[in-house]
Amino acid sequence: MRGTSTTDLSWWHLLLYASLCLHFVLGVSDDSNSSSTGTKAESHTSSSKTNVILIIVGFGAVAGLSFFLYKLWQKKKRDEQYARLLKLFEEDDELEVELGLRD
Numbered sequence: 001m002r003g004t005s006t007t008d009l010s011w012w013h014l015l016l017y018a019s020l021c022l023h024f025v026l027g028v029s030d031d032s033n034s035s036s037t038g039t040k041a042e043s044h045t046s047s048s049k050t051n052v053i054l055i056i057v058g059f060g061a062v063a064g065l066s067f068f069l070y071k072l073w074q075k076k077k078r079d080e081q082y083a084r085l086l087k088l089f090e091e092d093d094e095l096e097v098e099l100g101l102r103d
Helices: 006-028 038-099
Strands: none
Touching: 006 038
């Protein structure tokens, strides 16, 4: 994958992970109608759907939190690089004064 940024790759990995987790959750849910009464099957199906919805919401919350923390980390790294750049230019000014190139 040449020419793609790390953000594109992280989104790709996040999408792949979410897809696999959703596939796993839906594969694990048991929707068999083997009970003799319809009410048991309906309550089992509704509780199964509720569990799947809660799991999906949980994964969404984890993905949202991960995205927020990633953006916060990016901002911190950018601020550190900017501070390092400013420090580099400040040191150059002091060097010029010491050499007598500037008053």
